[in-house]
Amino acid sequence: MLPLNATIVRIIEESPSVRTFFFDLQFETMEPGQFVMAWVRGVDEVPMGLSKKNSITVQKVGEATAKIFEFKEGDSFGLRGPFGRGFSLPSKSEKILIVAGGVGAAPLAPYADAARNAGSKVHTVLGARSAGDLIFEDRFEEAGEVYVSTDDGSKGTKGFVTDVLSSLNLLVYDRIAVCGPEVMMASVFRLLEDRKVLEKAEFSLHRYFKCGIGVCGACCIDRSGLRVCKDGPVFSGVQLLDSELGKYARDASGRRVKI
Ligand SMILES: Cc1cc2nc3c(=O)[nH]c(=O)nc-3n(C[C@H](O)[C@H](O)[C@H](O)COP(=O)(O)OP(=O)(O)OC[C@H]3O[C@@H](n4cnc5c(N)ncnc54)[C@H](O)[C@@H]3O)c2cc1C
Ligand code: FES
Structure with a gap:
């Protein structure tokens, strides 16, 4: 339940208002649709879906997400998770x-x-x-x-x-x-x-x-x-x-x- 320290290793600009932040942790048990709580120190802790086992993809909408947008490679935030119920996994014939x-x-x-x-x-x-x-x-x-x-x-x-x-x-x-x-x-x-x-x-x-x-x-x-x-x-x-x-x-x- 305690946040793990995640250091940003790569940032990709997906669109003018959306960026993907890759970090040095892998959430191996992650199911598609599950989320992490991203602790932006001194600002807030906000939910973010995992876009990969080692990334979140963030749209800048307010205070916490604007702060995440200021992050550079080497900066870090806290992450708790993965949490919640994801999408039901598909099978081959579906x-x-x-x-x-x-x-x-x-x-x-x-x-x-x-x-x-x-x-x-x-x-x-x-x-x-x-x-x-x-x-x-x-x-x-x-x-x-x-x-x-x-x-x-x-x-x-x-x-x-x-x-x-x-x-x-x-x-x-x-x-x-x-x-x-x-x-x-x-x-x-x-x-x-x-x-x-x-x-x-x-x-x-x-x-x-x-x-x-x-x-x-x-x-x-x-x-x-x-x-x-x-x-x-x-x-x-x-x-x-x-x-x-x-x-x-x-x-x-x-x-x-x-x-
Ligand atoms: C399970 C889950 C997964 C999410 N996954 C992603 C993701 O992958 N990428 C992403 O960019 N965002 C995701 N969000 C939304 C993200 O959590 C909010 O955009 C973020 O908390 C806003 O924080 P802020 O301080 O930047 O904005 P604030 O200053 O808190 O708010 C700015 C604006 O965003 C609205 N807002 C605030 N919190 C939420 C919220 N939880 N849901 C919807 N609108 C909100 C407010 O009403 C306000 O209009 C997810 C939310 C949940 C619950
Ligand atoms: S955020 Fe506390 S019960 Fe869901």
Whole structure:
């Protein structure tokens, strides 16, 4: 439970607002979709999905992530984990659909790697605001076919991942793995529900975390009370029926904030 000291050995700029930080530790037991708590000394401790056994991929959104962006090779932070429930691992005979939006591609890239290693057939719908914001496209291509969407039409289909999903026969997939901005995931959720394939789907949720290990209750979701850090962050579509998904989340004080 104590943070391990992780020294940064390589930094890759994935897009103008996203960087991957490789460190000198390997989380050998990591399952795709699991996260670590990254302790930025003197600032905060924040949850980050593992994009590889030895990396996190960070979007700069606020205080802690801005501080991580100041890090250079040789700097260090504390890491606890890996924690939580990841995506269900695919098997050889299965056909997998991955739906990734923005930095949501980070925990899905190791899932694509795992599916490829298992011999599954993988299709990915990869969305971002514009071509320059797409991350891990090559990694998803190594696993199978990739359908790109960008909000501004600078690459692939102009529009959202749901515009691509609408044109696919979703009945052929055995598993559907989703991660991205919550508004996007809520639209995907509705589409999968309408197409009657929700029971095949898993969604990775982002919520405000304090302890990260299931003790404090900061990350509980309505109405089930499931803890995102311990019972998730990956939940089945059925677990999220009648939940707060896409409606609201809670801030550090527990107050509801509109999504
Ligand atoms: C399980 C899990 C895995 C995550 N994996 C990644 C990842 O791989 N890469 C990545 O870049 N981010 C990831 N996040 C989100 C990341 O934890 C937040 O972006 C980070 O905590 C923001 O900290 P900050 O101090 O920079 O921003 P703050 O100053 O705290 O907030 C800036 C903005 O981000 C929003 N925000 C804060 N915390 C969260 C949160 N936990 N989820 C969603 N929005 C938040 C705030 O509402 C605010 O609008 C993950 C979150 C969870 C719960
Ligand atoms: S963050 Fe404390 S229970 Fe989830």
